[in-house]
Amino acid sequence: MFSKILIANRGEIAVRVIRACREMGISTVAVYSEADRDALHVSLADECYCIGPARAKDSYLNMSAVLSAAAASGAQAIHPGYGLLSENAEFARLCEQCGITFIGPSPEVLFRMGDKDEAKRTMKAASVPVIPGSGLVENPEEAKRTAAEIGYPLLIKARAGGGGRGIRLIQKEEEFDRAFSQASEEAASAFGDGGMYLEKYMTGVKHVEMQVLCDTFGNIICLGERDCSMQRKNQKILEESPSPAVSGSQREKLSQLCERAMRAVGYTGAGTVEFLMDRDGRFYFMEMNTRLQVEHPVTEMVTGIDLVKWQIRVAAGLPLDFTAEEASLRGHAIECRINAENPKENFRPGCGKVTLLHIPGGPSVRFDTALYPDYSVPPFYDSMIGKLIVHAKTREEAIRKMQAALCELVIEGVDHNGEFLLELLQEDAFQSGRYTTSYLAERGSL
Numbered sequence: 232m233f234s235k236i237l238i239a240n241r242g243e244i245a246v247r248v249i250r251a252c253r254e255m256g257i258s259t260v261a262v263y264s265e266a267d268r269d270a271l272h273v274s275l276a277d278e279c280y281c282i283g284p285a286r287a288k289d290s291y292l293n294m295s296a297v298l299s300a301a302a303a304s305g306a307q308a309i310h311p312g313y314g315l316l317s318e319n320a321e322f323a324r325l326c327e328q329c330g331i332t333f334i335g336p337s338p339e340v341l342f343r344m345g346d347k348d349e350a351k352r353t354m355k356a357a358s359v360p361v362i363p364g365s366g367l368v369e370n371p372e373e374a375k376r377t378a379a380e381i382g383y384p385l386l387i388k389a390r391a392g393g394g395g396r397g398i399r400l401i402q403k404e405e406e407f408d409r410a411f412s413q414a415s416e417e418a419a420s421a422f423g424d425g426g427m428y429l430e431k432y433m434t435g436v437k438h439v440e441m442q443v444l445c446d447t448f449g450n451i452i453c454l455g456e457r458d459c460s461m462q463r464k465n466q467k468i469l470e471e472s473p474s475p476a477v478s479g480s481q482r483e484k485l486s487q488l489c490e491r492a493m494r495a496v497g498y499t500g501a502g503t504v505e506f507l508m509d510r511d512g513r514f515y516f517m518e519m520n521t522r523l524q525v526e527h528p529v530t531e532m533v534t535g536i537d538l539v540k541w542q543i544r545v546a547a548g549l550p551l552d553f554t555a556e557e558a559s560l561r562g563h564a565i566e567c568r569i570n571a572e573n574p575k576e577n578f579r580p581g582c583g584k585v586t587l588l589h590i591p592g593g594p595s596v597r598f599d600t601a602l603y604p605d606y607s608v609p610p611f612y613d614s615m616i617g618k619l620i621v622h623a624k625t626r627e628e629a630i631r632k633m634q635a636a637l638c639e640l641v642i643e644g645v646d647h648n649g650e651f652l653l654e655l656l657q658e659d660a661f662q663s664g665r666y667t668t669s670y671l672a673e674r675g676s677l
């Protein structure tokens with residue numbers, strides 16, 4: 232086992248990884264930007280290194296700065312968290328060259344699945360149904376010709392996209408020229424890659440994703456699905472496991488599909504295979520996230536499996552020591568993403584000093600955050616400031632528990648979406664479990 236791990240991330244996920252390391256007796260190294268001197272992950276880690284100015288590009292995404300900190304500290308492995316360098320094949324390759332273990336799949340797998348177009352082709356070859364669409368399209372003219380075959384409405388998607396960005400909906404041909412160049416330019420500046428592909432726009436669908444965990448001995452375990460259909464602008468805001476729309480036999484089928492796909496890819500570590508599920512209960516592969524997911528805690532709550540510890544163990548060459556049956560889903564878990572934003576002002580992101588903080592508690596209530604009283608939320612990073620997760624025997628009980636916990640949550644000094652989430656939980660669409668990915672748009676809350 233490793234004796235020292237560097238965490239190449241910030242915020243709640245850095246704190247989450249530090250906690251797992253501490254429980255495992257592993258020393259931790261934090262890296263931080265100049266804007267994060269007072270961040271919680273810095274004070275919780277055993278050692279810390281400043282790696283540059285506030286902007287992520289100049290610090291958390293600066294590969295040589297992160298690797299220098301790893302070398303200086305003598306860390307044997309790097310946990311990348313999510314976002315930032317977590318799906319960067321070049322970074323994983325550099326770690327390898329420096330003799331440091333990247334906690335995640337191999338650079339080859341990161342490269343293949345990180346390209347969303349290539350990932351779809353790989354899945355298709357493994358007989359996994361994929362969302363109908365095209366391969367890469369070079370220019371608006373080629374895109375239009377291909378679009379005529381796929382039919383409207385459709386989506387233009389960035390092959391390097393993530394976090395709901397680089398996606399455009401096209402209702403009719405006239406919208407093409409403008410949307411194509413806009414999306415491609417946006418992707419080029421956000422992801423350094425303007426490559427685009429087209430996909431049939433599916434309506435009335437649910438976002439259902441399967442959590443997988445694979446060791447280096449060929450053991451593959453599927454840990455059930457998460458329903459992430461509650462989205463705003465293609466970004467998840469609430470997740471639950473199990474999905475209220477997936478039956479036991481569908482889960483079984485999805486697990487078999489994912490197991491076959493992971494074997495074909497040669498996957499190792501924790502990963503998530505994302506699908507859209509249509510009204511007839513058919514699944515279509517959308518993309519794979521080759522890292523820990525924001526919403527991983529709901530799976531941890533229903534399976535009792537600590538995903539971060541297993542990522543570390545698998546990276547250290549240990550085999551999975553439990554079976555899929557032992558990790559079968561118990562009860563129901565829900566996560567709400569608490570974002571620093573103002574729902575009343577078009578969800579404008581906020582920042583500022585936390586003047587009062589009360590974190591909800593009680594049995595099976597979990598709050599993953601990097602907030603503390605008097606902490607100032609900096610304006611430079613993602614707006615997610617916490618994740619409230621609850622677990623109960625039934626979905627109804629979990630909903631009530633979430634409502635009670637949200638009522639109890641107090642964060643003063645920073646705008647957040649707590650009340651908005653509370654309203655959402657009361658709505659029939661959510662309570663029935665039948666909500667789809669376009670629910671919030673149709674309800675008029677974009």
Ligand code: ADP
Nearest residue numbers: 313314315391392393394395467524525526613
């Ligand atoms: P999840 O599926 O885990 O919920 P998200 O799509 O919400 O993942 O992304 C998690 C985090 O990573 C967010 O902070 C998001 O902004 C960031 N992120 C995801 N993909 C990328 C990417 N390709 N480039 C930059 N940031 C990304």
Ligand code: ADP
Nearest residue numbers: 392393394395396430431432433438465518668
């Ligand atoms: P990201 O890499 O940003 O997570 P995804 O490809 O996973 O991008 O898509 C994000 C969200 O956009 C999905 O969860 C879904 O709600 C919506 N979406 C993506 N592709 C389609 C599609 N072909 N039809 C309808 N909705 C889609």
Ligand code: MG
Nearest residue numbers: 394395505518
């Ligand atoms: Mg996705």
